[in-house]
Amino acid sequence: MKPKKTEQNTEQMIKEAAKKVFLERGFDGAKLRHIAEESGTTMAMVNYYFRGKEQLFQRIFLETMGVFLGKVISILNEEVPLEIKVWKVADTYTDFLQANPHVPVFVLAELQKDSSEIFEKLNVKSLIESTYFTKQLQIEGEKGTIRNVKPLQLIVTMLGSLVFPFMAKPIVSYIGGMDDAAYKAFLDERKVIVFETIMAYLKPV
């Protein structure tokens, strides 16, 4: 039987503390002492449950990247009309990032250092390749209802437009003179703008 107590156990508390600290400070900036303190236990406990900083990090990194990518992939695979799908990506992704604003920089920064073979573990490639989204774009393109586009290029444009304002928040909010509430409004407004931008581009020429 799995432990199902609503009261958290130590392992879970450490994992959550570690996630917070790693996301805010990166692998090199995060110290086991911070994680222990944040979790309310000790360094000895961190090592007892996770056998070292590196292994604790791997667990959290894989999980976080899985969510980061999985969000898009599952939406792209839904069998709904293109227009609805584009909106759903913009809407869902923005909401997710507003709840987890550190995820993009964390994932992309750590990936830079260690561009290894973690992707296979999450079988990311096949999921994008076999996605309904790709077929959808091809079929609509042949019918002439949309411009002919390369799926990966479109995805990069869409994700870049959605993710960038979270990574560049310090600069953008400073330039725009926005406090946190104003920045939230800016991000919500972007849902519509990104949707309109993608749809405008897809319109046949």
Added chain:
Amino acid sequence: MKPKKTEQNTEQMIKEAAKKVFLERGFDGAKLRHIAEESGTTMAMVNYYFRGKEQLFQRIFLETMGVFLGKVISILNEEVPLEIKVWKVADTYTDFLQANPHVPVFVLAELQKDSSEIFEKLNVKSLIESTYFTKQLQIEGEKGTIRNVKPLQLIVTMLGSLVFPFMAKPIVSYIGGMDDAAYKAFLDERKVIVFETIMAYLKPV
């Protein structure tokens, strides 16, 4: 008289080594030992010229971010037609990032930790606000030759679309099954796509 020797002096060698190491590994991951080794001198020399890791980092970070932002700002301020301007941003920025692929993650990751008052030093705000680009969008919008848009939103869409593929290279190239040459082609192709996307969005509705 400034030293003008083409043969590099020690200070310059250390600075270039530090830039390389900081850009690749971030502040916390970069060690003075790596910088000393990379520069062919010693840690004592690094401290002799730059009085500590923190100050060396500040110099390099400010300089790098200045270039990162300055590139766009100067193009946006040019008094050329909108269409040419959008193309120029896509073209110039992509070329710059291909020569300096680590810059975006470096700048955005470090900014996350230390969202302080560095922007005033580079008087970034006024430069965007008073830019010819803003007026241009407003005038064309009133004339009805383009859609009414918010300048900052448009800039974020444009920069996000251009910068994201550099930050996400490990994932994107893996998904697309691209080697470095293929990825360069992908990025060059994006110049046109980003240009077309922005122009399609600007078209009056």
Added chain:
DNA sequence: GTCTATAGAGCGATAGAC
């Protein structure tokens, strides 16, 4: 200016008592 040697603080990991 440049080096070697080392001080002094902080790091991850573990031993051992409870």
Added chain:
DNA sequence: GTCTATCGCTCTATAGAC
């Protein structure tokens, strides 16, 4: 399972010879 105490290592920074 959980803690305290501590080991051995690496880090930044500097003293001091040349």
